Amino acid sequence: MTRVPIAGVGMTAFGAQGERTSRDLFAEAASKAYDDSGLAPEDVEEVFYGNYMGELAEGQGHSGPLAAEAAGVTAPATRIESACASSGAAVRHGVNRIRNGDVDVVLVGGAERMTNLSTADGTAGLAAAADALWEINAGMTFPGAYSLMANRYFEEYGGTREDLAHIAVKNHDHAVENELAQFRRSIDVKDVLTAPDVCSPFGLYDCSPMSDGGSAALLVSESFAEERGLDPEVAIVGTGQGGDRMALQDRASMARAPAAERAASAAYADAGIGPDDVDFAEVHDCFTIAEVLAIEALGFYEVGEGIDAATEGETAIDGELPINLSGGLKAKGHPVGATGCGQISELTKLLRGDHVNSDAVEDAETALAHNAGGTVASCVVTVLEVTQ
């Protein structure tokens, strides 16, 4: 395990951003990361940029060099696409690049523009992260896929729509004071249960929204941080990535997420810790059930027991293991290519004490990000620690 200090982070507000393009959004996020770190574009030696559906939403591929340009950099830049885990994967490859020892400063992050699309086009664009031949051709979209997972979970382990509702309520609560969040208002269980149906068991509040947004982080080597007197308060100490069969029908169970289990196992080994060492986490709650699968795959809860966590208040801001203090994908928003690095940005601020919800985790030392792609056919887990 080589620690990779986070010199600075930046995020746009997530939500509807009107005419702003992905490059505009990433430029803002990168600019904030420069300000946060004291570093400049000239310092950057490589860029890893996550973007999912630029071709479909903006007619723009080859977005690595374009993102670098938006951040004022001509260093080598690579676009990483792993559906909703795109910028989580970008962070991981940035960490590995620093660990190669060849470069000292890597800019990672991502951006996505989605709200310029109609709901139908946005839904169809997102569906391209499933198996085009065997799922999309059969009419599957992501609300449908995750609802299958939820129903299967209920059948195998129990649980109710109301349990899921508590997850949405919790994450909305967490977002109220987060000025970068898309939905800054509390909801209650009744709101969730009486919301318009999307796909049983999901109503509107079980689903993360369409969002625009950008995120960025500047990763540095320990020697560079020392040489430049940066003194970063947080470092990445472990990463892991897991894969799985693409289509739900090819998996042993629709109520488990083995790619996340693999990613977590690798990240814990890399960091030299276990799930009990994690003080709080951001997990990929694209749908309410996804948070349940995540906290089980991460080893925070036994399989079949994660469903009660929010209902019992254990994962709330004042619970034992706060989950999604930012508001999560549900309430902070989910501009898919920006989400993974957005988690890193939020966790860094929470650990440093400069996040609106930092008080809830005042003595915390270890935090974790869980970023999933598709129906968890890919997953990246990242472990952060305070350096002092």
Place this chain on the structure above:
Amino acid sequence: MTRVPIAGVGMTAFGAQGERTSRDLFAEAASKAYDDSGLAPEDVEEVFYGNYMGELAEGQGHSGPLAAEAAGVTAPATRIESACASSGAAVRHGVNRIRNGDVDVVLVGGAERMTNLSTADGTAGLAAAADALWEINAGMTFPGAYSLMANRYFEEYGGTREDLAHIAVKNHDHAVENELAQFRRSIDVKDVLTAPDVCSPFGLYDCSPMSDGGSAALLVSESFAEERGLDPEVAIVGTGQGGDRMALQDRASMARAPAAERAASAAYADAGIGPDDVDFAEVHDCFTIAEVLAIEALGFYEVGEGIDAATEGETAIDGELPINLSGGLKAKGHPVGATGCGQISELTKLLRGDHVNSDAVEDAETALAHNAGGTVASCVVTVLEVTQ
């Protein structure tokens, strides 16, 4: 510099592949790489997969896990998108991953399906690798962009359409015996000059075709190769990646390729060699002028002198520095996501002596691949050496 042995390579034929999808094409390429190496899917610890326009051509994003699945692997898999340099970049990140020391076997490669699209849709899809706001919106497509580069080159350094024609003629000659090539027939200068116009100064034969295809390589650590008694005859000894402003109008010159210069400089430094040490190369001749810009950026020729190389026979199969012995993108074909790793496959076989054109480079020790994205807003250069 840490050598990364190439345990095995595989490629489909490039060309029109009917109903075959990208996953089918990558499965075939990976299968050939397994056979070539003696390794099995269970040995693979990570996958880097290059694909450019799966969303547009096949309605399929998130293709990292899908490519891994096609190759029989559930290890972490990441899709790399850098336009036509996608699988060159996948190779580079695979090399870096082996060099991290965490994994011993990485499957790299790429695939693209293009011939299922109409010419208009294919051209529009490719154009998404340029700047959507400032080039595509102005009506630019790639034949137009590269023709601007050619005309500017002529104005700055001289040269004629006939000089470019010699490049097409040479690369067609090289492809005649290559059973994986799309166009296995000789043409002459008159054929090129009298072909239908595409965009002045280009006729049809100045342009690489739409193609389907897949490519793969198995990269291993030296310790793993030794332990398993693999004895690979070729290794990657250096890689470099370069970036540039996205739009042609933002560059200092349209007749140069600084991203390629940067990639070459980094790759040479990594390999501890210079351009004079290279015995032969595969370069990214998406248009005839691109080969000129490449051999100059790589330092094989002074700026302004590369235009005469093919005319004078220096880069032909019996010349001093054979370029594109496979037939190049021009005649072997250009399934964009497969092209970069396809170069690695061809160079490996040429160096090992089991390529149809190996006799031309019998005592060669060092070869180089140059893989460019867009109008060279991104570029990856890879140096290969024989290990004995």
